[in-house]
Amino acid sequence: MHSARAAALVAALVLTACGGSATAGQGAASAKEKLTVFAAASLQPPFDNIAKKLGQMTITFNYAGTQTLTSQLSQGAQADVFAAADTAHMKTVENAGLVDGSPSLFAHNRLEIAVEKGNPKDIRSLSDLARPGIVVVLADPSVPAGKYAQQALARAGVTVHARSLETEVTGVLSKVALGEADAGIVYISDVATSGGKVDGVSIPDAQNVIADYPIAKLKGTRDSSAADALIAYVLSPQGQQILVAAGFETA
């Protein structure tokens, strides 16, 4: 009978663990408002700051490439707020019936060339990226930053053979910061918040692309008023100031 009792005990433990986690979630909600925010990778520096300013909320961020977040939401991931790096992916989430109300544009961003500190390879423009021997890393075209980079390169009439197509723009930045890539195309905000690890080479407006960042409350939200409060803060002068300090442009 030992084996029967042991099996019953294991089964009981498994069931209580599953049941226990569900009840624990309800119990902890009373103290602070809790939010789950899915945000594009490039938004990490300003959004982390905004979370600090909103001390009355506990915000859990899921930072990833916008295309990854869109895929997760489409597969049924639970979140309260979604902040994307392009309007196309927000449209996809809207079409899936997941958005509550309509999205609001809260920031813009532009592209910049990230180069190693000190710019040892003397890169001055997008056409320099096509120079033989320059190791360039871009974001995959499925990532908003990658799509924008392709547009900028097309406008500049430059063909670049990237050595790697990263799945999020912060991956491009880190390859340059690590010294593996001579250059990468990232957002101005990524260079601004890199803590001096990389230098930036600006792209002329005629070639550059303006990225539009929309934010929306999701239908699956568990705390509608907190979600509204967060979005309102992001759109407020204080929120916009934090975004500008991180290298973004106001909406």
Added chain:
Amino acid sequence: MPGPLVVLAAAGLLLFLLPLAGLIARAPWAEVGPALRAPETATALGLSLYCSLAATATALVLGIPLALVLARTRGTLRAVLRALTTLPMVLPPVVGGVALLLAFGRRGLVGAPLYAAFGLQVPFTTAAAVIAETFVAMPFLVIAVEGGLRSFDHRYEEAARALGARPWKVFLRVTLPLLRPAIVSGAVLCWARALGEFGATITFAGNLPGTTQTMPLAVYVALETQPDAAIVLSLVLLAVSLAILVGLRDRWLGAP
């Protein structure tokens, strides 16, 4: 067998079966044809097979001698060597990738002098994908061969030596053939692990179709934008893996 054990075994089997069943049941069978004929599928599959086979070959060349050394040392040295060779098995693959970057990247321990002297950059090359896969998969081969060596009858080797055979000949004509089941099962495990490697590859080698985008990376990227294509790629990988595992069976894995 006691009833509860059967229930637990059934639960374990379900854990393996259900995801496979889900993959097959939810596959967009209408799209399989066109997706299979797409050049990207062939590129990713070809690259995956090339890299995993190259990694297995490297693991055989380096791992068998390593296993021999492991089996013939004792005490603390053996414990240290053991820990080193099994570390890649427990290390999260992405951590392995970061470590490889810090060793072989342009600013790495070995990579920096290599770059300064020859202008050679390891990351972003197919070789880097092979290195990443070898790093994570070789421990499987080493452990399997070392296990084979422990259940070894050393009298065959001793007899060969007593009859005047040189060490190299003893190794090739006596040791290796006796180790064949352990080597083959270790190589199969090693190859399967190399084929499925993702974290270390994408971190160290990067992601570029045709050069470093192996099947797991292709599935990951496709999953976000073309989920149907990702499922088809997953099916292809599943079919190839099953074919090899079933094809090898006891014929090669049995006792000598």
